[in-house]
Amino acid sequence: MTTILSEQTKLRDEIVSVGASLFNRGLTFGSTGNISARLSNGELLMTPTNVSLGTLDPGRLSRFTAEGVHVDGDKPTKEAFLHRCMYCEQAQANAVVHLHSTHSVAVSILADVNPQDVLPPLTAYYVMRVGALPLVPYYPPGDEALALAVSEKARTHHAVLLANHGPVVAGKTLHEAQYAVEELEETAKLFLLLHGRTIRPLTAEQAAALKRI
Known part of the structure; x- marks a missing residue:
């Protein structure tokens, strides 16, 4: 029990630190975005609803059982189902981390992207940290169909982009x-900066070699 409590305290502090970092650098704003992390006993800690990631209180994070039941902390984010779909x-x-980061959202609105893999392999670190990025069709926030759509893509991808919403x-x-998620946002920014120009992304062979690494 002592070990779990110690682990929980450390993880709560990490979530607060990451939230502040994302907020202070403009990767999230207002009360948008949410973060969750899983304890070794399967329980989840998650940022609450209607709270800025820049002003999180470690003691008020929402806590869920391994079965997904909210047991204490503030009311959980309404986007908790997105996290459960990924887990x-x-x-592994x-x-x-779910954000409404500006450049990623902008790319998710473009009509001419490949829905199977939204961003080209522009850099080595994008390929290694994100890989292929499928686009999940638009559904209203909280729509049960969104959970099903995310689950389908998450079977084979650890990163997805929600249309008109965010990563x-x-x-x-x-x-x-x-x-x-930071690498994804920076690559989306690069993609938009280069949009309409002839680009030289990594070749399929170069990308495959990086994925093996």
Whole structure:
């Protein structure tokens, strides 16, 4: 019990730190975005509803049982189901970050992207941290159909982009998920800066070699 409580305290502080970092650098704004992380006993800690990631209180994070029942902390985010979808399909995941980051959302609105893999392999780190990025069709927030659509894509991808909404990224650790969603946002920014120009992305062979690494 002492070990779990110590682990929980550390993880609560990490979530608050990551939230502040994302908010202070403009990757999230207002009360948008949410973060979750999984404890070794299967319980989940998640950022609450209607709270800025820049002003999180570690003692008020929502806590769920391994079965997904909210047991204490503030009222959970209404997007909690997005996190559960990722954990159910990505067995190695121990953290999920969902943002409404500007450049990623902008790309999700473009009509001419490939829905199977939205962004080209522009950099090595994007390929290694994100890989293929499928587009989940638009559904209203809270729509049960969105959960089904995310689950389908999450079976084979640890990162997805919700149309007209934003990215959802899972990682083995909280920092892994954070770095991946940040890499996604920066690649989306590059993509928009280069839009309409002839580009030279990594070749299929180069990308495949990186994925093997």
